[in-house]
Amino acid sequence: MLGLEYFSFSALFSPLFLAFMLIVTAAYFVVIGPLSERFAGAEPVSLSKKISFVCGMFILYLAQGGPISLLGHMMFTFHMTTMALSYLVAPPLLMMGIPAWLWRAILKVNPFKKLGFFAKPVVAAVVFNGLFSFYHFPAVHDYVMLHFALHRLYYLVLFIAAILMWWTLINPLPEKDRASGLTKIGFIFLNMVLLTPACGLIIFSTKPMYATYSDPNIWAQAMGYCVSGDPSKLLQAFGGPTFFNIMSTKVDQQVGGIVMKFIQEFIFASMLGRVFFQWYKTENKEDDDIAPAEYGEGSLNRA
Template identity: 65%
Template structure:
C-alpha cells in the first residue's frame, strides 16, 4: 500500500516481535521433536498440526507485529481486521496445532486450575465477547490505545479469553469434551449474538466514535508506541490520521464494524455447518446401529 512507504522497515515489521514469534516456533518444534520423549503419551505429530501452528503464529505476527498492526493505527477498518485475525483465526489455529500430549502436560501443570470454571461455555462466551465489546466503548478504546502497558495487558487478556471461548468448540482432548452436538450449535449461536451489539454500535453510529482516528494529538500518541518517530515529528510530517485515510472516518468506522461481523459470521457459520454435519451423522449412525441390532435379534425393521 502507498501509505507504507512513509515508514521504516522496523516500523513495518517489528523485528523484536518477529524474533519472539520465531523463538516460539523454534520452541514448539523442539518440544514436539527432541524433547517429545519427556512427555507421557507422546507420539508423532502429523504434518497438518505443524502447519496449523505455523499458520497461527504467522497470523498472530501479521496482526500484532507486521504491517497490519501499523495500518490498524492509521485506519479503524484495519484495526478490526487485525482483531479478527488475532482472536478468531490465530487462536484456534494455534490451539489445533498443539498435539494431545502437550495439552495434557500443560493442563496437568496448570497453576490456575482453580480458575477452570472460566472455561465453562457460558462463562467463556460472556468473558471474551464482553471484554471485546467493552474495549470498543470509545472512551476505553482511546485510553487503552495511548497507554502502552495497559494496551499489551488488555490484548493478552483478550487472547486468553479467546482461547477459553474456542475451547468448547475445538478441544483436542476427548476426555475434556463435555458439550454435545446440540450444545455446540447453541454455543455458536450465542457467540454470534453476543458480538452483534458492539458491531451494530460501530456500524450505525451517526458520527465517528474514536478520537484515535480523528484527533491528531491522540493519534500521534498512539502511533508513538508502534513507530520509532516521535509524536511531535509525526504531527509535523503528516498532520494527523486524515493524511492516510482513503475513507472518511465515519465510512472507515462502518467498514471496520462490517468487516469484523462478516469475518465472525463466516468463521462461525463454517463451524456451525461442521458441527451440525458431524452431529447429524453421529445421530443417524447411532440410529442405524440400533436398527441393525433389532434386525439381527429377529425384530422387524420398518
Template identity: 70%
Template sequence: MLGLEYFSFADKWSPLFLAFMLLVTAGYFLLTGPLSSRFEGSAPVSAGRKTLFVGGMLTFYLAQGGPIELLGHTMFSFHMVSMAMSYLMAVPLLILGIPVWMWRAFDKVNPFKKLGFLSRPIVAAVLFNGLFSFYHIPVIHDFVMLNFWVHRLYYLILFIASLLMWWAIIKPIPEKDQSSGLMKMGYIFLNMVLLTPACGLIIFSSEPMYATYSDPVVWAKAMGYCVAGDTTALLSQFGGPEFFGYLEPAIDQRVGGIIMKFFQEIIFASMLAYVFFHWYKRENQEDDPLPGEIPPGKLNQA
C-alpha cells in the same frame, strides 16, 4: 501502498516481536519432535497439525507485529482486521495445532485449575465478548491506545479470553468433552449474537467515535507504540490519520464494524456447519443397526 512506504522496516515488521514468535515456533517444533518422548502418550504430529500451528503463529504475528498492526493505527478498518485475525482466526488455529498429548500434559500441571469455571461455555462467551465490546467504548478504546502497558495488558487478557472461548468450542482433550453437538451449536450461536450490539453501534454511528482516528494529536501519540522516534514529527509530515485514509473517518469506522461482523459470521458459521455435520453423522451412526441386526422397523416383517 496505504502509506506503508513512509515507514521503516522496523516500524512495519517489529523485529523483536518477530524474533519472539520465531522462538516460540522453534520451541513448538522441539517439543513435538526431538523432545516429544518426554511426554506421556506422545505420538508423531501430522504435517497438517503443524501447518495449523504455524498458520496461527503467522496470522497472529501479521495482526500484532506486521504491517496490519501498523495500518491498524492509521485506519479503524484495519484495526478491526487486526482484531479479527488475532482473536477469531489465530487462536483456534493454535489450539488445533497443538497435539492432544501435549494438552493432556499441560492439563496435569495446569496452575489455573481453580479458575476452571472461566472455561465454562456461557462464562467464556460472556467474558470474551464483554471484554471486546467494553474495549470498543470510545473513552475506553482511546485510553487503552494511549497507555502502553494498559494496551499490552488488555490485549493479553483479550487473548486469554479468546483462548477460553475457543476452548469451549473445540475441546481439544476428547475425554473432557462433555458437550453434545446441540449444546455446541447453541454456544456458537450465542457468540454470534453477543458481539452484534457492539458492531451495530459502530456501524450505525453517524460521527467518528474514536479520537485515535480523528484527532491528529491523539493519533500521533498512539502511533508511538509502533513508530520509533519523536512521533510529533508525524503531525508536520502528514498532518493526521486522514493522510493515510482512503475513506472519511466516519465511513472508515462503519467499514471496520462491518469487517468485524463479517469475519465473525463467516468463521462461526463455518464452525457451526462443521459441528452440525459431525453431530449429524454421529447420531446416524448410533441409529444404524449392527451387522446382522434386524432394523426395528422390520421386526414385524421377520
C-alpha cells in the same frame, strides 16, 4: 501502498516480536519432536496439525506485529481486521495445531487449572464478548491505546479469553469434549448475538467515536508506541491519520464494524457447518452400532 512506504522496516515488521514468534514456533517443533518422549502418551504429530499451528502463528504475527498492525493505528478498518485475525482466526488454528498429549501437560500447570470455570460455554462467551465490547467503548479504547503496558496486558487477557471461548467448539481433548452438537450450535448463536450490539453501535454511529482516529494529537501519541522517534514529527510530516485514510473517518469506522461482523459471521457459519457434520457422523455411527445388536447374531441364529 496506504502510506506504508513512509515507514521503516522496524515499524513495519516489529523485529523483536517477529523473533519472539519464531522462537515460540521453534520451541513447538522441538517439543513435539526431540522432547516428545518426555511427555506421557506422546504420539507423532500429523502434518495437518503442524500446518495449522504455523498458520496460526503467522496470522497472529501479521495482526500484532506485521504491517496490518501498523495500519491498524491509522485506519479503524484495519484495527478491526487485526482484532478479527487475533481472536477469531488465530486461536482455533493454534488450538488445533497442539496435540492432545501436549494440551494435557499444559493444563497440569497450576495457573491453568484455575481457568476451568471460565471455559464453561456461557461464561466463556460472556467474558470474551464482554471484554471485546468494553474495549471498544470510545473512552476505554482511546485510554488503552495511549498506555502501552495496559494495551499489551488487555490484548493478552483478551487472547486468553478467546482461547477459552473457542474451547467449547474446538476441544482438543476427546475425553473432555462433553458438549453435545445442540449445545455447540446454541453456543455459536450466543456468540453471534453477544457481539452484535458493539458492532451495531460502531456501524450506525452518526459521528466518529474514537479520538485515536480523529484527533491528530491523540493519534500521534498512539503511533509513538509502534514508530520510533518523536511523535510530533509525525504531525509535521502527515498532519494526522486522515493522510493515510482512503475514506472519511466516519465511513472508515463504519466499514471497520462491518468487517468485524462479517468475519465473525463467516467464521462461525463455517464452524456451524463443521458441528453439523460432526453431529451427523456421530448420530450415524450410533445407528450403525445399534443395528448389529438388534438384527445381527440373534437373527442369524434364528434363521
